[in-house]
Amino acid sequence: MNPVEMWKTVDGYSPLVSFLNTVSPISKEAMDFLDKSTTLLSIEKKKFLLKPGAVVTDFYFIIKGVIHGFIKEGDKQITTWINEEGEIVSSIRNLGTNKPCEEYLQALEDCVLIAIPIAITEEAFEVYPETNAVARRLWEDNYRGAEERAYLGRIPSAEKKYKKFIEKNPNLMNRIPLKYIASYLGMTVETLCRIRARQR
Amino acid sequence: MNPVEMWKTVDGYSPLVSFLNTVSPISKEAMDFLDKSTTLLSIEKKKFLLKPGAVVTDFYFIIKGVIHGFIKEGDKQITTWINEEGEIVSSIRNLGTNKPCEEYLQALEDCVLIAIPIAITEEAFEVYPETNAVARRLWEDNYRGAEERAYLGRIPSAEKKYKKFIEKNPNLMNRIPLKYIASYLGMTVETLCRIRARQR
Numbered sequence: 001m002n003p004v005e006m007w008k009t010v011d012g013y014s015p016l017v018s019f020l021n022t023v024s025p026i027s028k029e030a031m032d033f034l035d036k037s038t039t040l041l042s043i044e045k046k047k048f049l050l051k052p053g054a055v056v057t058d059f060y061f062i063i064k065g066v067i068h069g070f071i072k073e074g075d076k077q078i079t080t081w082i083n084e085e086g087e088i089v090s091s092i093r094n095l096g097t098n099k100p101c102e103e104y105l106q107a108l109e110d111c112v113l114i115a116i117p118i119a120i121t122e123e124a125f126e127v128y129p130e131t132n133a134v135a136r137r138l139w140e141d142n143y144r145g146a147e148e149r150a151y152l153g154r155i156p157s158a159e160k161k162y163k164k165f166i167e168k169n170p171n172l173m174n175r176i177p178l179k180y181i182a183s184y185l186g187m188t189v190e191t192l193c194r195i196r197a198r199q200r
Numbered sequence: 201m202n203p204v205e206m207w208k209t210v211d212g213y214s215p216l217v218s219f220l221n222t223v224s225p226i227s228k229e230a231m232d233f234l235d236k237s238t239t240l241l242s243i244e245k246k247k248f249l250l251k252p253g254a255v256v257t258d259f260y261f262i263i264k265g266v267i268h269g270f271i272k273e274g275d276k277q278i279t280t281w282i283n284e285e286g287e288i289v290s291s292i293r294n295l296g297t298n299k300p301c302e303e304y305l306q307a308l309e310d311c312v313l314i315a316i317p318i319a320i321t322e323e324a325f326e327v328y329p330e331t332n333a334v335a336r337r338l339w340e341d342n343y344r345g346a347e348e349r350a351y352l353g354r355i356p357s358a359e360k361k362y363k364k365f366i367e368k369n370p371n372l373m374n375r376i377p378l379k380y381i382a383s384y385l386g387m388t389v390e391t392l393c394r395i396r397a398r399q400r
Contacts, residue, residue, distance in 0.1 A: 071351065071355075073357065087329050095340065095344055103351075125333065129332075131331075132333045132336050133325065134333035135211050135340070136336040138217060139339035139343050140335075140339045143342050144292055144297075145295060146343055146349075146350050147281075147346045148293055150346050150350040150353055151271065151280050153350055153353030153354050154272065154280055154384075156273055160273075186353075
């Protein structure tokens, strides 16, 4: 499928708008507004969506591909999250703070995204109040996910971390290089490989 | 101040309802509904608000005191969050999942809380649509906080972890036993003491 075909779903709206409408129903006017205020974006594998110092102006809905967020500590990259299709990503730690981005957002595959300017979401909340319920549910869901990641990072047993991870992300292990997953789980690639071999 | 005095602020509403109204304005009807649907709760230092296996039915707004969430790994307690006055806590990892609680919520001081049944929040979202904007902002804020905790748990440098922590929680260090903060930061009490001494 090429990006243009991905842009419209059977109901004539973008996959983003159709998705938001399933989270909590929104009016036709809100759907039209969101459709015309958001744009399709392709980004090649290994390219950066955001880098430290950038001003964060958009959310990104992943139509295709995998994005990870990481920080650099000296020479070391520390992956703090990995997201696939159907997720909305951005530099959430800086959301609404007006502080520049502190993390890297990088494509781990060729990605097709929909960019959602943060400013238009604010407009939507004012003009189409029903969109507040959509955002409430999405943030609740993402809050739970972030809480789970905060917990995962603190489990001392590498084995338990691995189990939690594959429960939540059954496909990622075969989709992206293990080094990113090892970094996310706070273990070496060798430890991750050893645990995988044991579990099979 | 005794709990009953804490219950009403100058506008005649509970501190919770007054707080929610500052997050995003809500109607008088919604304020009355929330006031009569929530209850004051005292819990002594060291007592548990939730334990693994419990059904999670409420959120808790902290009027006074400190609560932490932890998990047990063998003999070890791992603190995943610590919250003070003005925060809403619960077992967020299980929110909306119908799964029993997996963590301990424990008072680290004598606490006064307001219990908010999750069922009544759902009712409020339906009947008083303006409450969706309140929850959207609260979850956004909590999502950002959880993301920050997920990040904090993955910083390899103990010194940087400590700095991030005191930036965010300048008072907690003098308020609760260091062992909980060390656990939250994933370091030993000895390491935490050493870093503190160096920073002074």
